[in-house]
Amino acid sequence: MQRVGLLAFAGAMSTVVLGTAANAADMPAKAPVYRAPPVATYDWNGFYLGAYYGAAVRHSDAHTNSFVGTVDNNAGGLTGGVTAGYNWQFNPNMLVGIEGDVGYLSSKHSFKDFNDPNIVGVKTSWGGTVRGRLGYVAGPSVIYATGGVAFVGVEDTFGGNLNLGAVPIVQSDTRTGWTAGGGIETKLSRNWSAKSEYLYVDAGDSSFSSRPLGGATVDTVTFHHQIHLLKTGFNYRFGGPVDPIPFMAAPFSSPDRWNGFYVGAFAGGGLSLTHVAGNFQNSLGETDINDTGFTGGVQAGYNWIIGGRWLAGVEGDVGYLGINKSFGEWDDVNSPFNLTNTIIFSQKTDWYGTARGRFGVTTGPALFYGTAGAAWVRVRDGMANTTLGVSDIQSRTASGWTIGGGTEIALDARWSAKLDFLYIDAGHNQRTVTGNGGFPNGGNFADRFEVVRAGLSYKLGG
16 A cells, blocks of 8 residues: 555656746746736636546445445555546636546455455456536636546456355446546646646446355345545646747746745545454454545644755644544354354544655745655554454554645735645554454554645745
8 A cells, every 4th residue: 555655746746847847928027926917827718638647545345235244445556547628717717617537547456355265356447537627716726626427447356265266256347436526737837737636436336246255155245436536637728829848947936935934724535545464263364444534634834945946845734534434344254144253343543643844846836745754643443353242442643654745826925725645654553352262363454544635824924
């Protein structure tokens, strides 16, 4: 799972490199950043083409008709593809549009279930969306919400029995669902723009016949898939004066407004990417813990502008993280009807905090940055055997590291808005409960989280 955060960071830093391409022609150098420019200066009207890349977090769960309980399967991966759309700008600070994208969507994870010989696997290969967009034009940037229909190519695997040599059933299809999200897009020149975007995709249910435990009994298994996309994109708008790819041009306006202290607040969503591996009744197995929850909190930091356009800074934040998941695995290793040993996995987070460095580039009204540092998470997780009435569920303040990136735009001389994402590795902890016959059931919890946040900041001082 570590590569999810690294990919997000790589996407942000690639945006940094191309973000040095601001074009001075779009705004007089002496104009203050807080003064709205003429409509023609920031023209978003017309058809555009683009490309995107970034990170994906997939949450899937499966259940059958006969067994009580579920099994979670999560994975991180890559996404990348092409985009086309059309914008209409009006009023003059409002924008509506339609956008479609299609591309590679890589996530793959397969394992032997924790307390059964079933193989549980999910693989995605491609994805696409057709969406409407509604945005607010703030100078050279657009803050927008988006939603529509989504398509995902999915391959689900279930059943089999490694002990008996039985082969699991594999089902491949194209799932149709819905998507919603939002982002920030900012101009690099008259026609070139860069964006940071989050999309939630619900790909719905997929059901097929399988043979749990590799036996003769046929049962129906149902998978549900949810995907979180963190994308960086670059678009080119047609119809205006021809714009070459901009490199190292002067910024839209003075970047000095970013120097100094700032405070702010943020809100968004948290994602669990926790993986549990261990043994059950002397048999090795695995499971994941999927959940989403609200995150919100406060932040403070300090920026230095170096060489007129490069940014270095420090930032700290602390906030609520509302992840709370508890689920029971398949009830028994021998029979779906013999409910003698139910294992419950649980995870709950209360708060988290980070202390990070930031490094990026400014176009004047916009910042593109990567960030990394230390992280702390208050987490309570573990295992319980409900049949025997024993458990090992404990709370701890876990320490680890975080990495990510984002985009921030100036709304006026002091206020700014941002969209960022952080991957958090909070380390490992071992939990053990007693099973049937006195066998120990142990699981190593690898606590991993990702947060996607929108925030407002206020610059202090001169």
